[in-house]
Amino acid sequence: MSMGHERIKELFNTVLVRPPSREFPRCVSTHPLRNTVDLNLALRQHEDYVNALQEEGIEVKKLPSLDGFPDSVFIQDTALVRAPGRKALISRFGEPSRRGEEASIREFLEKLGFITVNVEAPATLEGGDVMVTDAVVFVGLTTRTNVGGVEALKSFFKQEVIAVPTEKVFHLLSAVNYIGNKTVVIVPELVDPQYFRGFKQIRVPLDEAYAANVLYLGENRILMPKGYPRTAEKLRKEGYRTVEVDVSEFRKCDGGVTCLSLPFLLI
Structure with missing residues (x-):
């Protein structure tokens, strides 16, 4: 039985993280500044990100960095984890160069006693395309997640699963994120708002589109990238407390605050 949105304070209280590997500057990215990635700065920013989560009461489980996989810091993409x-x-x-990152995640979760199910070829599914809410799960149909991946997700979640065709960003969560209270933040120019009709929509200006990638920590707290004042002000006006972190080096690799942690979902 799914919980009503008024009864759940948080979607997770534990996450898995892994710091960037030495190869991080070779990440898969379309960002114009991708050749300026500073590994040492990225390592410091990752530490600050972890500290911010811990200060908000989130339990953080840390895995070692994964050599040979430049994008492995973006651990969210590797799995969907349900604590119950x-x-x-x-x-x-869907990005072939990243295949293999998931093996150590599977091994770690199995050691914790989780039952794991694999998405099987030719299906593809990446966590950055999955938006979990209290009642419904949305999944982007993108270059990274295909129809087979959507079907795998439907078998995994008891909640209704809605596929959202997404062509202007490579992951759904680059354009829309759930922030509790039957509310989403959304860049309407990047994903069709009609799919989220049952939700209150806080619209992010297109020139601050990166700020739509936010992580809801429960109890009206939002972790968001630093440097997007209009979006932060909108969220505060809606009664949210914003926790801002500098993730400039991860932005250069087409990643954001959701990508850097794998939540153990409570639903």
């Missing part, structure tokens, strides 16, 4: 029932759906990356 101890089940995990292990991704199959």
Whole structure:
């Protein structure tokens, strides 16, 4: 039975993280500044990100960095993890260079006692395309997640799963995120708002589109990238407390605050 949105304070209280590997500057990215990635700065920013989560009461489980995988810091993409029932759906990356990252995640979760299910070829599914809410799960149909991946997700979640065609960003969560209270932040120019009709929509200006990638920590707290004052002000006016972190080096690799942690979902 799914919980009503008024009864759940948070979607998770534990996350898995892993710091960037030495190869991080070779990340897969379309960002114009991708050749200026500073590994040492990225390592410091990752520490600050972890500290911010811990200061907000989130339990952080840390894995070692994964040599040979430049994008492995973006751990969210590797799996969907549900604490109730101890089940995990292990991704199959749509980006071929990332295939293999998920193996150590599967191993770690199995050691914790999770039952793992693999997304099988030719299906692809990446966590950055999955937006979990209290009642419904949305999944982007993108270059990274295909129809087979959507079907795998439907088998995994008891909640209704809605597929959202997404062409202007490579992950759904680059354009829309759930922030509790039956509310989403959304860049309407990047994803069709009609799919989220049942939700209050806080619209992010297109020139601050990166700020739509926010992580809801429960109890009206939002972790968001630093440097997007209009979006931060909008959120504060709606009664949210914003926790801002500098993730400039991860932005250069097309990643954001959701990408850097794998939540153990409570639903």
